[in-house]
Amino acid sequence: MKKDKFDEIMSAIKSTYSLPSLPEVINKINYLMDDDTVSVNYIGNLMTKDISLSAKILKIVNSPYYGFPHRIYNLNHALVLLGSNTLKSIIITSSIFDLMKDIMKGLWEHSLFCGLTAKYIAKQINNGKQIIDEDLVFSAGLLHDIGKLIIAIKFKDDFNAAIKLAQEEKKVYVEAEKEVLSVSHADVGYYLTKEWNYPASICTPIKFHHEFLMLYSNENIDKNYNIKSITNNKNKLYYSKNYVIETAIINLSDILAKSLGIGFSGSIYVDEIKNEIMEILSIDLAFLKKIIEEIYYFKDELNVFN
Template identity: 25%
Template sequence: MEIKDLLNQTNKLPNVPEVVRQLIQALNDPNANYSEISQKVSEDQTLSLKILRLVNSAHFGLSRKVSSIDEATVMLGMGRLKTLVIASGFSNSVAEVEGLDIKKFWSESFRVATLAKWFAAKTDNVDPDIAFTTGIIHNIGRLLLHLAQPNRAKAIQTLIEESNVSRSAAEIERLGFTTQEAGKALLDMWSFPADLGVAVAQHKNPTAHESPSPLAAVLNLACYINASVQEARDEESVKESYPTDVATLAGVSPDTINQLAEALTLESGLDGLAD
């Protein structure tokens, strides 16, 4: 099997709103017209209603009810609104996925995104908004596999459970490629910024690449903390296994290891978008 066999099933690809794609394509553009993008968000009723419902939730604690995307931009700032639009657009890109708990999938993606932004804020090498976006889509290849080839996805999960091999090893055995590589191919097909695709492809083992991506390293750290939360690991054991070589590649300051207690308790506040 080849990656193109997944991408060619265009009717099964995630249905990401065009305005979300435009927003991601503009992430590296300092001259991007965000007022025009905000207008397009306002015109997408499903997207804007989801965002306004979340903005008015207790998590944001605003002093008054926000009734429009323009108001949300004023109250939260364009940076915060961008992350909400991207998260909402992706979490509503598919309704049901065979063999995948889609609410859990997006909840974990939101946490990884939040953690990636947290780590990126502690380095001069990676833009926090780009890190957040990459966290949202870091597992898009696995979603693609479940949408296009649910039986193969199930066979991979069975192999992992029965043979105790890593997911990447199981994917290579069953597919001939990893879902990280498939994710990069999908992002390239969508004309997303190249650094996002590279980070998605490298994030499982960023230090193993000839031209390692600091963004991939930030993503790896975020995934490490997310896995630690899932496994209910205590702070000391998380510190003991903290990948300092990856942190160095990311450009994260060495004293960040002493702030991991904060990372372990971060909440995305975005789970309502996946309802």
């Protein structure tokens, strides 16, 4: 890795002025959401100060994806229904959404689709039990490629060169990125979300979303650690081994989004779903078929978030 570029990116992350800036009100809401002693009403009132944000959140909570039986007009009600992690991600991504659209066509759709897919997979795996936090994987899916945005801003030429290389030589984006850039979007995303005080349950899947096997071997995962054994072991609470299950879900969702060709994240080429991912999530082809049939219809809902 060329040290100078890595340092440049790191200093870009550390100095907020070169990053997509979050409006003041959003910063404040973000901060307050981490504080358990602050009431929902207080956050709701603060949010109404940003009209476009309030409108967006109401539009999302009223979308068919959430499928609440009644229309929700009250922002506080929406806050409770969506949960703070989902809201936090929506707030952050919606504020950089325009930037994403300008800089890289399709990245927003890819990110959102990946978030929706991750949440849906978590829901199916949970099957009524609370093993995986569905809102956290939604957030991780939504933000997994946020590093690409920073790279696109700071190293526009290199970023475009990587995309061109991927297209010409038929490569997945990460492979092209390795050849052109000295820094990976996964690492950049990791440092950025850490800087934004996101929990490790979101930062870790972002860091390893292309290096699942590395995390898998780092954590010494064996074949006995999987969803099936966790579910069967009723007496023991689920403990996450460094979010390896969450990372597996993000990696899988990313590949499924590319498989269906929804959005664009640097290269059209689909990467392999590793057997270890299937094993740790205790899923088979029939499960994937059900997921693909269902998530395909999410594409109609992407415009709700615009």
